[in-house]
Amino acid sequence: MQDGATGIGASVKRVEDKRFLTGKGRYTDDINRPGQVHAYILRSPHAHATIKGMNKAAAEAAPGVIAVFNGEDMEVGSLPCGWQVNNKDGSPMHEPGHPPLARGKVRHVGDQVAVIIAETLEQAKDASDLLAVEYQTHEASIHMDKALGGGPLVHDEIGTNLCYDWEIGDEAEVDKVFAGAAHVTEIDIVNNRLIPNAMEPRAAVGEYDRSDDRYTLYTTSQNPHVIRLLMGAFVLSIPEHKLRVVAPDVGGGFGSKIYHYAEEAIVTWAAPKVGRPIKWTAERSESFISDAHGRDHISHAKMAMDKDGKFLGLKVATKANMGAYLSTFAPCVPTYLYATLLAGVYTTPVIYCNVKAVFTHTVPVDAYRGAGRPEATYLLERLVAKCARETGISQTDIRRKNFIPADAFPYQTPVALQYDSGDYITTLDAAEKAHDVAGFPARKAASEAKGKRRGIGYSTYLEACGIAPSAVVGSLGARAGLYESAEVRVHPTGSVTVFTGSHSHGQGHETTFAQLVSEKLGVPYDAIEISHGDTDKVQFGMGTYGSRSLAVGGVAIDKALDKVIAKAKKIAAHMMEASDEDLEFKDGKFTVAGTDRELSFGEVALSAYVPHNFPHEELEPGLDEKAFYDPLNFTYPGGCHIAEVEVDPETGVVTMERMTAVDDVGRVVNPMIVAGQIHGGLAQGIGQALLEGCVYDDSGQLLTGSYMDYTMPRADNLPSFGVGTESTMCTHNSLGVKGCGEVGAIGSPPAVINALVDALWDVGVRDMPMPATPQTVWNVINSAGTAAAAE
Amino acid sequence: MPTVSMTVNGKKVSGEVEGRTLLVQFLRENLRLTGTHVGCDTSQCGACVVHLNGDSVKSCTMLAAQADGAEVTTIEGLADGETLHPMQEAFREHHGLQCGFCTPGMVMSAVDLVKKNPKASEAEIREWLEGNICRCTGYHNIVKAIQHAQTTMSA
Ligand code: FES
Ligand code: FES
Numbered sequence: 001m002q003d004g005a006t007g008i009g010a011s012v013k014r015v016e017d018k019r020f021l022t023g024k025g026r027y028t029d030d031i032n033r034p035g036q037v038h039a040y041i042l043r044s045p046h047a048h049a050t051i052k053g054m055n056k057a058a059a060e061a062a063p064g065v066i067a068v069f070n071g072e073d074m075e076v077g078s079l080p081c082g083w084q085v086n087n088k089d090g091s092p093m094h095e096p097g098h099p100p101l102a103r104g105k106v107r108h109v110g111d112q113v114a115v116i117i118a119e120t121l122e123q124a125k126d127a128s129d130l131l132a133v134e135y136q137t138h139e140a141s142i143h144m145d146k147a148l149g150g151g152p153l154v155h156d157e158i159g160t161n162l163c164y165d166w167e168i169g170d171e172a173e174v175d176k177v178f179a180g181a182a183h184v185t186e187i188d189i190v191n192n193r194l195i196p197n198a199m200e201p202r203a204a205v206g207e208y209d210r211s212d213d214r215y216t217l218y219t220t221s222q223n224p225h226v227i228r229l230l231m232g233a234f235v236l237s238i239p240e241h242k243l244r245v246v247a248p249d250v251g252g253g254f255g256s257k258i259y260h261y262a263e264e265a266i267v268t269w270a271a272p273k274v275g276r277p278i279k280w281t282a283e284r285s286e287s288f289i290s291d292a293h294g295r296d297h298i299s300h301a302k303m304a305m306d307k308d309g310k311f312l313g314l315k316v317a318t319k320a321n322m323g324a325y326l327s328t329f330a331p332c333v334p335t336y337l338y339a340t341l342l343a344g345v346y347t348t349p350v351i352y353c354n355v356k357a358v359f360t361h362t363v364p365v366d367a368y369r370g371a372g373r374p375e376a377t378y379l380l381e382r383l384v385a386k387c388a389r390e391t392g393i394s395q396t397d398i399r400r401k402n403f404i405p406a407d408a409f410p411y412q413t414p415v416a417l418q419y420d421s422g423d424y425i426t427t428l429d430a431a432e433k434a435h436d437v438a439g440f441p442a443r444k445a446a447s448e449a450k451g452k453r454r455g456i457g458y459s460t461y462l463e464a465c466g467i468a469p470s471a472v473v474g475s476l477g478a479r480a481g482l483y484e485s486a487e488v489r490v491h492p493t494g495s496v497t498v499f500t501g502s503h504s505h506g507q508g509h510e511t512t513f514a515q516l517v518s519e520k521l522g523v524p525y526d527a528i529e530i531s532h533g534d535t536d537k538v539q540f541g542m543g544t545y546g547s548r549s550l551a552v553g554g555v556a557i558d559k560a561l562d563k564v565i566a567k568a569k570k571i572a573a574h575m576m577e578a579s580d581e582d583l584e585f586k587d588g589k590f591t592v593a594g595t596d597r598e599l600s601f602g603e604v605a606l607s608a609y610v611p612h613n614f615p616h617e618e619l620e621p622g623l624d625e626k627a628f629y630d631p632l633n634f635t636y637p638g639g640c641h642i643a644e645v646e647v648d649p650e651t652g653v654v655t656m657e658r659m660t661a662v663d664d665v666g667r668v669v670n671p672m673i674v675a676g677q678i679h680g681g682l683a684q685g686i687g688q689a690l691l692e693g694c695v696y697d698d699s700g701q702l703l704t705g706s707y708m709d710y711t712m713p714r715a716d717n718l719p720s721f722g723v724g725t726e727s728t729m730c731t732h733n734s735l736g737v738k739g740c741g742e743v744g745a746i747g748s749p750p751a752v753i754n755a756l757v758d759a760l761w762d763v764g765v766r767d768m769p770m771p772a773t774p775q776t777v778w779n780v781i782n783s784a785g786t787a788a789a790a791e
Numbered sequence: 792m793p794t795v796s797m798t799v800n801g802k803k804v805s806g807e808v809e810g811r812t813l814l815v816q817f818l819r820e821n822l823r824l825t826g827t828h829v830g831c832d833t834s835q836c837g838a839c840v841v842h843l844n845g846d847s848v849k850s851c852t853m854l855a856a857q858a859d860g861a862e863v864t865t866i867e868g869l870a871d872g873e874t875l876h877p878m879q880e881a882f883r884e885h886h887g888l889q890c891g892f893c894t895p896g897m898v899m900s901a902v903d904l905v906k907k908n909p910k911a912s913e914a915e916i917r918e919w920l921e922g923n924i925c926r927c928t929g930y931h932n933i934v935k936a937i938q939h940a941q942t943t944m945s946a
Pocket of ligand 1: 830834840851
């Protein structure tokens with residue numbers, strides 16, 4: 001790719017950067033509407049309590065206060081869940097109501113109890129101190145074992161804390177394989193609960209215009225059209241044409257800004273009541289107790305092998321925490337985004353998985369970067385590493401002998417998915433080379449000479465993204481389609497605006513999507529603008545999550561571009577008095593084969609809008625095409641992550657010495673942006689492995705409720721990363737792209753923990769929980785020492 | 792309500808604030824300089840970093856009244872007209888930002904680092920950034936950008 005190139009494959013610098021670097025970004029909290037007032041949400045301090053009464057009088061009389069509303073005042077629909085999972089017996093999951101403001105009971109610390117609306121935020125907060133809520137507190141079910149073992153019910157009307165009991169695979173068949181296996185390796189796995197922590201706290205501004213009976217909601221969302229649908233149709237009964245949802249610049253999401261949250265409904269509902277626009281912005285301590293959390297699985301898994309270490313069967317039992325209410329996508333995360341990934345990159349012929357989803361008195365849990373796939377990968381790659389140890393086969397040999405071979409695609413797994421492409425040996429080889437695995441023994445010796453221990457860990461993983469074929473997910477319980485929409489509007493002078501249903505909250509779509517257009521239309525890059533995030537501008541959209549922007553949204557743009565070219569070709573053929581079959585379109589020019597006749601794209605665009613010489617019998621004027629793209633399959637990025645850690649056995653301090661990731665993300669449109677996405681994912685994966693853990697005490701108080709207690713990865717916790725791509729093309733979309741947003745967070749945690757176990761194997765360590773903080777590591781080392789001494 | 796006066800991005804400004812008003816609130820609400828962000832309520836994240844009399848400070852950690860009479864530079868005042876500051880340019884060049892939310896604080900903090908320790912090693916850069924949290928970039932490209940700016944800022 002030469003310098004100055006702006007098409008596919010060029011590391012074009014981002015167009016969005018200028019505004020972000022000069023303080024001109026426009027995030028939701030930066031928006032101030034005329035006459036705007038402020039909302040403060042009073043939240044439950046208890047995990048489980050009955051609201052016995054609430055005296056609003058003193059708060060209502062406080063200076064500046066305009067209104068106080070509670071759950072009795074706000075009689076609206078329930079915050080909806082977008083995915084129904086069925087039990088083993090075919091009956092539907094339990095689906096409790098979720099009022100935006102609690103009615104009767106509060107079910108987690110942070111549950112919304114009332115909203116105080118005042119002229120200033122300070123006045124609203126001051127008044128919240130005067131709002132007298134009488135609670136009768138109850139014992140809470142915080143941990144899943146207690147919730148399932150007769151602990152207090154989260155929803156009395158359901159009569160159980162078991163949301164669903166789901167399975168995939170034939171258990172009897174898998175048991176038979178285990179009965180005849182030469183070797184069985186078992187593992188217990190806890191996937192630690194995480195708090196997403198996008199740096200921009202959630203915010204919402206609700207506004208109502210009486211003159212045309214129209215609502216506008218500005219919100220920190222990854223999918224404004226989805227919010228319009230969920231809030232409009234299910235909660236507030238506002239039809240789409242009367243509701244505009246704008247998600248402007250959004251400061252990171254990682255899943256946590258997919259869901260429809262109570263505060264969005266509260267400010268929209270209250271705006272006409274107070275006759276003023278209302279702004280709410282979360283404080284970080286509110287984010288901790290109100291943004292959907294991630295992960296939180298407890299699993300037992302076992303692998304059956306033949307005498308040579310070939311995988312014969314896998315059996316998994318998982319408990320997944322749903323929290324107190326079902327968040328928008330929560331039920332699908334530990335089922336269709338998890339258990340269907342349990343084949344990983346291996347030829348394991350039979351798999352059975354049972355998943356029990358559990359209500360607890362904690363914040364709802366939903367998709368967080370990777371969603372289900374990190375949980376599957378962590379389980380599988382820890383188990384595979386243990387299989388290698390127990391069979392005496394090397395970490396790489398056991399993987400190589402069980403990989404799906406590169407010539408076996410399309411490959412049907414026993415857990416529903418059909419992989420289209422991949423080459424796992426190539427990514428493993430490339431990662432080993434990039435990591436300098438050959439130099440590891442020398443580095444290990446150097447560490448040992450300093451009294452430290454050093455280990456190396458692998459993760460060869462795969463994920464399913466490009467979410468998702470609507471018919472498939474519909475048959476699995478999704479209540480929405482998962483296509484994407486695009487509109488390519490060519491203006492009379494040949495400049496282009498693309499309206500996309502994807503939403504950028506850090507991904508750089510304004511750059512990458514413009515590259516698609518520049519490549520295909522030959523239009524200069526600076527004559528292209530990407531518009532997203534406003535339901536009044538973009539025809540429709542399902543938004544950005546599940547690494548779907550390029551693989552679904554980008555392909556929708558590509559389809560619209562094809563339609564633009566097809567129409568422009570007909571116009572050009574008419575103008576040049578040729579048949580459109582004889583026309584070629586290349587580098588922004590239409591040429592007639594065998595002649596020197598040519599027209600630029602801009603000339604044709606002008607003719608579409610000034611149609612003096614135009615095929616009116618055949619075409620309408622204008623050059624503006626729309627497309628919807630519904631993917632034919634998921635896409636399957638995969639790769640190899642290698643972690644290398646050094647441990648100080650005296651203190652338990654772990655240093656990330658090297659982290660290498662070679663990923664197959666399909667065709668790469670902007671290598672700079674892809675590398676950046678992978679860096680960010682790796683940091684979150686390493687964060688999960690070493691630093692981040694959400695801790696509740698038994699009464700349901702969140703002990704990790706601020707950045708003093710919840711350890712976010714800082715610059716000095718991380719190394720510079722070695723990242724590369726080795727791509728096979730996706731075979732079922734026109735761009736060949738697979739997706740790169742989540743791979744870093746999916747592949748890396750087991751590599752890090754496998755490296756730690758490797759580093760400490762010789763001192764008797766056999767397992768290591770996440771997050772492997774110095775205290776945890778120190779304790780594990782010391783109890784391993786005691787255990788070894790007792791052996 | 793007390794009145795505070797200060798020079799922000801070269802302009803003299805003053806406004807009425809409550810005693811409890813934080814500098815960051817004064818910048819964002821009174822002056823509508825929304826480039827300075829608020830990412831936490833415990834003075835950990837650094838999204839709010841500005842320069843106060845030439846030093847980087849977390850503007851959520853001081854009262855507006857404490858900045859009375861001070862010279863404040865925010866991200867909006869860093870570029871020279873249309874010409875980006877070398878640190879801004881370096882972040883763009885090295886893809887040191889994704890969602891952009893941590894970016895203003897990151898850039899202001901990084902400028903102060905390079906002024907105070909122009910030859911900071913990678914480890915020193917990472918240590919300096921301990922008070923600036925980024926959830927998007929994994930810091931890899933932020934470090935690269937700062938290393939690049941170490942050369943361009945001295946040029
Ligand atoms: S806002 Fe987080 S440190 Fe100031
Ligand atoms: S770029 Fe998003 S938090 Fe740093």
